[in-house]
Amino acid sequence: MLLGEILRVALQSIRANFFRACLTMLGIIIGVAAVITMLAAGSGAQQRIEEQLDALGANLLNITADRPFFLRGVARAQLTLEVEDVTALQERSQYLDTVVPTLEGRNQVKYGNKNINVRVLGTTQEYPNIFNYRVATGRMFTAEEDDNRQRVAVLGSGIPGQLEIDPTELITQGISIRGIPFTVIGILEEVGSGRGSPDQRILLPLRTAELRVLGSQDLEDISVRVRSGIPMETAMVDIERVLRSEHKILPGQPNDFAIYDRRQFLETREEAQQTFTILLASIAGVSLLVGGIGIMNIMLVSVTERTREIGVRMALGATRLNILMQFLIESMLMCLLGGLLGIGAGIGMAELLSRTAGWAMRISPESVMLSFTFSIGVGLLFGILPARRAAKLDPIEALRYE
Secondary structure, eight states: OOHHHHHHHHHHHHHHTHHHHHHHHHHHHHHHHHHHHHHHHHHHHHHHHHHHHHHHOSOEEEEEEOOOSEETTEEOOOOOBOHHHHHHHHHHOSSEEEEEEEEEEEEEEEETTEEEEEEEEEEOTTHHHHHTOOEEEEOOOOHHHHHTTOOEEEEOTTHHHHHTSOHHHHTTOEEEETTEEEEEEEEEOOOOSSTTOOTTEEEEEHHHIIIIIIOOOOBSEEEEEEOTTOOHHHHHHHHHHHHHHHTTOOTTSOOSEEEEEHHHHHHHHHHHHHHHHHHHHHHHHHHHHHHHHHHHHHHHHHHHHTHHHHHHHHHTTOOHHHHHHHHHHHHHHHHHHHHHHHHHHHHHHHHHHHHHTOOOOOOOHHHHHHHHHHHHHHHHHHHHHHHHHHHTOOHHHHHHOO
C-alpha cells in the first residue's frame, strides 16, 4: 500500500468521525498551547532580568544598613547609614566613580481632587545616571536645587496615571506632598516592574526630602559605581574600610552595614527563573501526555470498530506492515493537526496575557519546535500499541467479526 493511499484513508477515517477526532485532538491542542505559553512567560521574565543586568552594568554595588538590636550580647540602638557616610566614601575611597544615597518613605500626594499614597525617594541628581534611567519629559533636578532645598519633584512614569492626568500636562504644575507644595519638573521613562523600579515613586532632592518631607537623615541605602578596571572585590574591601572607620567599629566587631553586588542578586534570580520555567513547562507537558493517552484510547476503539475492514484489507493483499502504518500514521496525523492548532492557540494566549495582564512574553522558535516535535512524538508513542494490535489481527477472525 502506497504512502499516499495510507494518508488518504487516514484522512477519510478522521472525516468520518470528525467530532470524535476533534475532542481527541483537544488534549494535544491544550498541551501544546500550555507548553508554548509557559515557555513564553519564562523566556519573557528571563529577558527582563537580562535587560536589568545590562542596565545595571558590571560595576554597581549597593550598601544597606544592617540594624541589629543586640551586638555581642549588649542591647544597642538601631544602626543606620547617614549622609556623612556618603561624604566619607566620596572623599576617602579612591575606587568609586559615583556615590548616590537614597532616603525613602511613604506619603500622601495630592493633585487637584486626586489623593494618592506613594513612596517618596530623596536622592541626588546622579540617581538616573547610575541606574541608566532616562527623563522622558522635562528634566532632572540639579545639585544647586538640592543644596538650596528647592521644592521640585521628578515623577516616576506610573504616577501621572494614578493622578489620572496626561504626563505632559503635569510639567511645571504643582502637586502637594504631605501638604507641602512642589513643582513637577520632570517625568522618568517607564522602567518596568522589578525591585527598585522608580515607576511608582516620586524623586525629590535629598536635602529637601530630609528636612521638608521625611524628617529623617537615616538613608535607605547607598548605591556606588566602581571605577572602570577596578575589581569589585577590591572596591568592596575599600568601602568596608571607610565605613568601619566612619562608624568607629572596633577590630573583631561585626559590620553594621552590608555590601551587595546587584548583578549577583539578579543572576541568582535568573537561575531561579530558569528552574521555575522548566518546572512550568514540565507541568504543561503532562497535559500533552494526557492528550496522548486520549489518542491511544480512541485508536484502540477505532481498531475494534474497524476489525472487519482490517480483515477485508488483509484478504485483498495488505500486509501487516501496511496495517501497522495505516493506524500509526492516522494517530500521528491527529497529533500533527492538534500540534498546529495548539501552536496557534499558544501564540494567541501569550499575546492575550501580554496585552491584558502586562506579562513580559517572548515566544522563541525553539519553544515552538519543541512543542510541535513533542506532539508528533506523543502521536508516535501512543499510536504504536493500537497499530500493533491492528496488525496482529487474524484475517479470518477479522472477517467473521460482527
